[in-house]
Amino acid sequence: MKTIINGITKENAIFVLMLGLCSALAVTTTFESAYVMGICVLIVLLGSSFLISLLSKWIPxxxxIPVYILIIGTFVTILEIFLESYVPKLHDVLGIYLPLIVVNCIVLGRSLSVYSKETLGKSLLDALGIGLGYLFALMVIAFFREILGTNTLTLMDHISSLTGYRAVYHIPNNSILPISILKEPAGAFLTLGLLMGFFNLLRAHKKGRV
Amino acid sequence: MSLASLFVMSALTSNIVLTKFLGICPLMGTSGSTKKAFGMGVSVTLVVTLSSIITYFLYHYVLVPSNSTYLETLVFILVIACFVQILKLCVKRFFPSLHKSLGIYLPLITTNCAVLGIMLLNISNEYTLLETIVSSIGSSVGFTLVIYVFSSIREYLDTRKVPNCMKGYPIAFIVAAIMALLFARYVGI
Structure with a gap:
């Protein structure tokens, strides 16, 4: 349990470790694509941590690195084929960022530093923690970017072909929103920078009190 | 589209770092000093250009005829990983002085998403061989430009006073945001 919470807070992939940023910035224009990406990374992390911690004894x-990349790549390809056949629209939205999970530094970095050394149980727990932390970070970024940038919150839109529900909320008209810069690439950098600063502030505050 | 405009497009208007978010990790990791940034940029240009030619032939003459295009991610990443290893050995053997300055960046390139990203974009845009080469060179020149400018700004920022909670990465992201805004204005060219 401690490992899982550690992965979400102290070792959060995006806000603390600064790994796997490319996809975090690119897919967070809508809330939906962000959490789907997060779930994909979580699945890849779980799958590859399972295989790598089992096989690491036999890998010279x-x-x-090449073997690990191949293992990760296999899971990514499976996911890609799955998404393409069940939710093709979402597959188009995620575009090249889906195959790019292969070179997402968080998966490879974790594999090299943790899964190749630890036991199966510990690796799986760590993967779950890191994956949930990544998912959480993506959801936070996307939440702010979508609400402030496009005035909507997409919970289920493209994915409705799989779940059967459609849920897109609109925020009533007002004079401030939408701030369209947040939808653009510059907004992604801005949101991440400000959020990171905010979390740093929180951490410093906590340290000061203890 | 003419080759010149393709070059300008891939280097500036759709810059891979600031509009497609590829290669953010090396941007943040190696941009502490201008020297490092330049070394990284040159190595990336070399690897991207040469391996995009290899992947072009592999994709159109091996994967497409054998009807196994779904393997593209796996094949491409293998090509990049092998190519980086070979390049490292060659540079070490024939240009020892270059190896000293660029050697440490080469292994990092395997996991640089800009490299795989450019290959995948070339394929999904259905470029011809010539267009592939031009867009690869253009994108990597754009990458070098951004990482170099960015690192000079960060070197300057280190000497300035920044609020405690924004020190380091957070302020770097704000700088990147401002740069992205500027690059977005190139669209009119």
Whole structure:
């Protein structure tokens, strides 16, 4: 349990470790694509941590990286085919960022530093923690970017072909929203920078009190 | 589209770092000093250009005829990983002085999402061989430009006073946001 919470807070992939940023910035224009991406990364993390911690004894050190990338790539390809056949629209929205999970530094970095050394149980727990932390971070970024940037909150839209529900909320008209810069690439950098500063402030505050 | 406008487009208007968010990790990681940033940029240009030619032939003459295009991610990442290893050995053997300055960046390139991203974009945009080469060079020149400018700004920022909670990465992201705004204005060209 401690490992899981650690992965979400102290070792949060995006806000603390600064890994896996590309997808975090690119897919967070809508809330829906953000959490689907987060779930995809979580699945890839769980799958590859399972295989890598089982196989690491038999993988020689000097071919470690290529073999790990192949294992991760296999899971990513499976996910890609799955999404393409069940939710094709979402597959188009995620675009090249889906295959790019292969080179997402968080998966490879964790594999090299943790899963190749730890036991199966610990690796799976760590993967769950890191994956949930990643999912959480993406959801926070997307939440702010979508609400402030486009005046909506998409819970289920493209994914409705799988779940059968459609849920897109609109915020009543007002004079402030939408701030369309947040929808653009610059807004992604801005949101992440400000959120990071905010979390730093929280941490400093907590430390000061204890 | 003419090749010149393709070059300008891939280097500036749809810059891979600031509009497609590829290669953010090296942008934040190696942009502490201008020297490092330049080394990274040159290595990326080399790897991207050469491996995009290899992947072009592999995709159109091996994967498409054998009807296995779904393997593109796996094949491409293998090509990049192998190519980086070979390049490292070659540079070490023939240009020892270059190896000293660029050697440490080469292994990092395997996991640089800009490299795989450019290959995947080339394929999904259905470029011809010539267009592939031009867009690869253009994108990596754009990458080098951004990472170099960014690192000079960060070197300057280190000497300035920044609020405690914004020090380091947070302020770097704000800088990136302002740069992205500027690059978005190139669209009119």
């Amino acid at each position: 050190d000097h071919v470690q």
